[in-house]
Amino acid sequence: DAGVTQSPTHLIKTRGQQVTLRCSPKSGHDTVSWYQQALGQGPQFIFQYYEEEERQRGNFPDRFSGHQFPNYSSELNVNALLLGDSALYLCASSLPPNNEQYFGPGTRLTVT
């Protein structure tokens, strides 16, 4: 049973560029959440997708957007990258009613 997978593993971008990160949920899960974890901090909630809609959003600017596909996989897009966007981006999948969130290995984004 495959767990949550994310791609790419690492990414280096330049300020002002755009980036797309991808996530495939654990088999049978229909809900995907995205988190940003800066160095030395805990993960911060970006948003959650369910039934291809953004269900809830954390305190992140509109530069952060996402999408969920009919097969429940998801993308996180970040436009106009800033140095402060450098972080580990974690995807977590879950399935109601338990809602326990299983995390993928993350994508480490470095903005130079």
Add this chain to the structure above:
Amino acid sequence: RKEVEQDPGPFNVPEGATVAFNCTYSNSASQSFFWYRQDCRKEPKLLMSVYSSGNEDGRFTAQLNRASQYISLLIRDSKLSDSATYLCVVRDRGNDYKLSFGAGTTVTVRA
């Protein structure tokens, strides 16, 4: 004020020792509480849920104090493999979507 605050440590303890640490949360409406473990440069993994009556899972004991809004984790008979960052996590009542994480408490167990 941060939603979840933790003592960052680090706690540096010898094998076999007992180590305990707390976290506090700001929202009295918080409903669900968890401890996650995160190894260096890896993803967080659920260690245990925390129940009002307190609960134990092997060498790990979690306690919840709703009146004072804090959660604790105690590790007995520490093993080298317990070295990790422990993240305190809270989910608010009526909000099944978002997990709020503390910044983590680092524990290093030495031989």
